[in-house]
Each structure stands twice: as C-alpha cells, then as structure tokens.
Amino acid sequence: MQKRIVTMLTAMSLMLPAAAVAASGDALFLQSCGACHKKGGKAAIVNPADKAGTVWEKYFARGRHPVDMGMSDADLQAVVKYLVKHAADSDQPAAAVIPK
C-alpha cells in the first residue's frame, strides 16, 4: 500500500509546473476590480453572487461596465470565469455565518 501511495504522490507532483502558470481569476478580481469596488471606494462593493453566471457573461459581452477597466482580454476572461464560478446560481458554501 505504501508503495502505491508514493507512486501516486510522485505522479501528482510532476504536474505541478503546469498548474503554477494557470491564470488566477480570483486574484485579478481582488486586485483589479477591488481597486474601485470596495468600501469607501469609487464604486460599490461587488460580490460574484450578485448576478447569475449567464448574466455576468452577457454583462461584459455587451460592454455594460461603465468604466474602461484597462484589462487585457485574457485577464477580463479570467475575471468573468471567476465571477461565473461563484455566481448566484453556482455552488455556494454552507456554514453558520461569521459576522464581520
């Protein structure tokens, strides 16, 4: 059994470099969108669960964001993917709430 575990862990570690370069939509969302969409910021706080996934996609496809975000297409797609992943109709975490 231990030999099987070592083989499995080795196989998994070989895939590490490929994952390390993957774009991080959540980091882009926090950095780029969060620069304005924050408490006391230029724009209201935005939560991915404010809209359904398809609505987020349409929102950006129609160019409805009122301000040029200065993001590349690839970065914008990563942010949209993050928003869709955590949208109102996506899987949501469940636990007793922690007040802020």
Add this chain to the structure above:
Amino acid sequence: MKKILLTAGALLAWTSCAVAGAGGQTVAIPVEDYKAILERLDTLQKRVDQMEKAESPSGKATAAAMPSKLAKDVETIYDTLDKVETKTLKDRINLGAELRTRADFFKLKNDANFGGAGSVEHNDNHWTNRFRLNLDSEIRKNLLFTGRITAYKNFANSDNNTFANDSNAAHLPGDSGLKLDRAYVDWIPEGMPVPLAFTFGRHPSSEGPPSELKENRLRQSTYPSLLFDGEADGVVATVGLERYLGWKNSGIRFAWGKAYQDTNTSVSYMDNAGGMYDDTNIYAMFFETEIPGVRDSLLVLSALQASDLVGDGTYVGGTGKADIGDMTLYGLHVQANNLMDSGFDLFFSSGLNKTDPSGNTVTDAYGRPTGLMNTGANTDEHSGWAIHTGLRYNIPYKPWNNPKIGFEYNHGSDNWFSFTWGSAELYNKLATRGDAYDFYYIQPFNDNLFGRLGYTHIDYNYTNSGMHLGDFGDSTAELDNLYFLLDVRF
C-alpha cells in the same frame, strides 16, 4: 431645431427687408408671395412651440418626446419589469436540487468487526440513489434561511443498514422517504457591541472540511468532519473577530445541541414527569480563521463536551438503555486550497477523545454488561486519537474540464471515537480504529455533472470502530471498496 431656426431667421430677414422697403427703398413682391411667407412663418412658430412644450421642466426629454413606437416599447418594458419584480419578491425561497447515483463494490475479509465472527470473505455491491432539495432565502438583510430535504434510498428499497439514529437520518440509505437534513436560520442582530450572529435550527453540521474536496464542491459544514459529521439540532452563537484580529473570516463559536432528549411515553402530549435518562447535551467551542497570508485557507481549533451520553444496547445487538457517561473531544484542522496557485489542495486534521464513564451499562449481543468504552460496570477512563490528512490535485487539462485526483489517509487509535455517524461513506471511514487509504478521481463533464471513481482500503486494527459502547479488541479485518458515482447539481 437649429435648422428650423436658421430657416426662420432667413425668412424674417427677407420679410424685414420687405417691410423696411416701405420706409425707404421699396421692394415689390406679389401679395400672394407675401402671404405665403407669413403662413410659412406661422407654421414654423407652431413647430417651435410644440418642441418647447415637449421638454420637461428639468430639461430632459420625456416619453412624449420620443417617437411613438419607442415610447410604447418603453412602457411595455416597464410593465413587464413590474410583473417580474413582483414575481421575484413573491418567490421567497430559492430552490436547487442534487441527484447522486452511486455503486459500491465491497470486499470484506474477516468481518468480526462488522458483527460476524471468524475469517469470512464477503463480496457485495450496493447501489443507492440520493436526491436533495436545497432551499435558501434572504428573508431580510440580516436574516437568512437555509434548508435541505433529502431522500436517500437503496436500489429496490432493500439492503438497509440498521445502524440508524437522528444524526444520520438523511445520510443513511433506506427507503424513498424524505428526511429533514438541514433547516437553519442565520440571524445577525443589528446594534450589537460586537459582531454577533445566532444560528438556530437543524444545522449545517455534516460533510464538513475537508469533505468538500472529495465531494467536488465548496465548504458544506461548520465543523471539521473528523470531529463532528452528522445532523444536529441546536443553537450556535458566533462572534466575528476579523475587525479585531485583522484575520479574514475569523470568529469564535459557542455551540449547544441535544443528542438525546428524554421522553416519557406514559404521559399524554407532554413529557412532564421526567424520563428515565438524562438528556445528552453537547457543548462546543470553535475558533476558526483564514490563515494570515495564505489565501483560501482554514484553521479550526475545536473543543467539545458531550455530557450524559445515552447508550443504546440495540446498537450492539443487545438490549437496554443507560446514561453511560461523558465524552470530551479536542481537534485541530488546517486546510489550504490551491496552495500558492500550485493546483494542490492540502489538509491535516487531528482529534483527541477522552471518556468519563458513569459505570452504568447496557447489555451487548452476548449478554455482557457494557458501558462507555468499557466491558462491565467499571469507570476506567480511556483516551483515543486520530489523524486525517490528504491532498487533491486539480489537473490543468481543459479538454477534460480540469479533472481532479485526490488521496486521503486517516488513522485512529484503539479507543478513538468521535461523532461521525452522518458520514457520507457507508462505512464511516473517519471512525476507523486502524488505517484507511482513500484514492479518488473526479471527472467534471460540465458545470453541473460530475463523475467520481474511487478506491478505499481499510485495515481495522481494533474492533468497535465508530462505537462508544464496549471495550475494543484486536482485529485483522480488511475492507476494500471500489465505487463510482454520478452527481448532478443545479
């Protein structure tokens, strides 16, 4: 507007010339032309008046100024939105659903640990369907409701597991009846001196961290699954600490619940005569936070006291019921998802349990008096421990929708016991007194449909895994389970 005014100005200039001519130079134009000019001026003046009327006092164009079709469309859209908004506000509960079909193929060697005797090899397959109806509602800004109703059934409504109690009512396959899995309200009172929330009802206390990794979803419970994995009724008060500590999602929880509520069936309507047994109360305290500097991580420290545990002899094939003592549990859980953007999710959990037997006993299957982790009416205290660790790797291969592979390992000592009867696994893996190895592969087909193929091997070093009644004995039992399942969530 500009064009019209310029035209009017030119005509006025021409007219003024004609009039000026009367006092000085004379311009002769036919009377008809002069009248035509006046009529034209009159028409233009009327158009200017109409356009000025069409402007509201604020200077913004109104629907009346729009072309009639556009104005009509706008009115239609407003009417439709009114209906949609009304309908949305009337839909007080959002609904979601889950369906799982699972097949387990078991191979069990020496099933003394499972109620049999001697060295027996037993092969079996077990098919189940599980349907969940999820409900949630933001009743008000600070009042949230969440519920889940479950029907978890064996194929053909047979091959039932008999070890059923309230904490696994919706987690143990049986018939097609609906069970209340969860129904709780989060209430965040306003104007409190500290950030405070109350959660009451039937709690999100099953399939906790790190179960969500294997279940391919987000966190589904308040408590780490090694310590508590089951349905529970109670009240939790949570104090938010983020504003004081600066640690994201940090808070401390004070939980109370009842694992047994005594009744007196001889009295109608109400239990007003006092029962034969004390109620089992569970008091717990949890501190949790995201680990500073580690995004999407979780640290939970737990302490739990279960007082006056009621032992039920039928759980071990015997008879009787008694208050058998108290149990204390401590736990540590650390988890980091997508650690340093590596694609790896890692976790480590540990637990410690300690008994305080009352000396009361029930009768086991062999007619022996049996108490809290003791055989006979003695009050020997016992301690046990367990660890649970593992990792999951998110394979960055988009053509296959980024499948995931994972491995988990847990070890429990001879006297290990915690409240994991609501385990998603039929064999209550985390209760193992011995070693459990668990491999799985998750294949997403799209955002709503997932498949999982898994293999679990368990070496039971001691008997009575998952049972707080009776003393342990040595065991050489082994369980192999190959399973696959299909999940749909929407």
